[in-house]
Amino acid sequence: MPPLLPQLRSRRLLVVTGKGGVGKTTMAAVLAVTLADAGRRVLLLEADPRENAHQLFDVPPSAGEIVQVSPRLALQNLSPRRVMDEVVRERLRLEVLVRRVLASPVYEHFAGGAPGLKEVALLGHAWRVLHGRAAATGRVDTVVLDAPATGHGVSLLRAPALVTEVIRSGPFARMARDISSLVGDASRCAVAVVTTLQEMPVQEALELLETLPGLLGRPLDVVVANAVLPPLARGADEADAAAEVWRRMHGAQQRELQRLKRGWDGPLVALPLLPLPAGRALVEALQRRWQEEAA
């Protein structure tokens, strides 16, 4: 198997997906830092309105703006609505029309209810950034997209097809087609599935691994198992109750790991559970482990 990192290095878009609560944002941050260290100019795009990514870098929250984390790494938290408004502005140009449309109930219903549109707007922003069409981002080599935790991980990547089905013309239809070709191209886009070794997250990861290749017409790139416990250390005191706790937790994880491996024989990176709160130290420690594992 060729080393993973050089493979990911050449991609323009990295989509990080998986069930809520498995550490997606942290993994997206680890990947973003790793690629920035490898010389890429990276934008980490977060979609969760609660904003967590900035805490991993000790920078202020983004509130939609670009926040520079390091010379080659920037962070942006983006609401889909903002992207849609931007598209409307671009298309209509005339401020009086723009204001009228943005305030109209038709637009409100369209933006709030058109199936798949929010997801397409997020991916569409990534596409625009990569093609130099988004305001104020500068040149970006790679966008790392921390997929929204709402509902099921598959909904983000299914959205372009859905939008193409319900919106047949206009800029959003074009956006959906552009994204479909970007996401469906394994030489330009990578998809990473993150999971913890627990039943439900593994279940969802397996469903993603089964569904997405057919949906996108391409294989997925890597599965990241997060918060993994190593086997009980040699020399552990068998009489110590803690050893038994460790053994049981590790055993349960191993059963899920085996299940995961039955459904996935591609690259699998296991990252350890570390006694660190969410923050820069955790990202750095995981990044070191990622580089060892992925080498």
Place this chain on the structure above:
Amino acid sequence: MIAEPLVVVVGGGGVGKTTVAAALGVASARGGSATLVETFDPSRRLKDALGVGEEAADRPVAVPFETPAELCASLLDAKGTFDRLVVRYAPDAAARRRILDNRFYRHLSGSLAGVLEYMAVERLYELSEERRFSRIVLDTPPTAQALDFLNAPERIVAFLDSGALRIALKPWFDPRGRLAPTRRLGVLGRGVEAFFDTVVGLDLLKDMWEFFQAFAPLFDGFRGRALAVQALLRRPETVFVLVASAAHERIPDTLFFARKLAERGLRLAAVVLNRIHPELPPPPDGLAPAWAEQRRLLAWLGERDARGVAALKALLGSLPVVELPLVAEEPSTLPALERMADLLAARWPAVP
């Protein structure tokens, strides 16, 4: 444990909400109340444990379990629930078909934020009206923000409140859904025209227009129902159980949600802190270095959760906090669910 007939189990994703709901159901049936656990996307093993498969979609199925009163489980079918609402309020078969066959409607139930959450509560209302069970435990869908659940009915009603949209779209389509001549529209029309033509595309607009047009006769009935559903959550027979992680960094979210429930006049029976890592006694001397490191990690997890529990208890004041220890594997057999039910019963605050 819980005296009220309707129990809504809420919480963020990945906290073991579905398992706690199932265990509450077991406890309730063992206490002699005919109980239904209405759940959403349980794990495969939990489905097996409860003995429910696809046949339980929208339909209570008996759980093979010896209890003084029957225990049933059912899986939420959001689309089916929405379809039944359409059928209930459509004035005739033609109106019903126009909605059910509409392309926009068919995608709506899967994509509009809040539909799933709303249909869960709608289903609770439907089931409570049937009066077949003396207790219903509702496991709510995972939401990015647990709060979405609370205002879902309002949001959907606002979305379906088609009056504004019908007026805005009226000049555009004639009553038969054909595009009307546009030159009569004046300045406002030209603004909207630019929007339609260049941004949205007319196909979708036509689908949307037809949908809202078809939905108009249902709207009053639908809104009345939504108000009743929303009111059900505030009735004295309904209580909430908030399931959360004990990890110290999750406490602000939990507290925020507990406060929002109170602000809305919803009654929180208890906060269940699930999967609490055990606190360890201090390490003995002379541990092997590798084991000492692993033990430090366990100690860190135990200490983090203990801090979380203490902080939450201090902040919640008189509100009961039920602590559930971490078990190696998520309970997914009936005996394991029984053990969790025992634990819940033992730690549940006494009903005054």
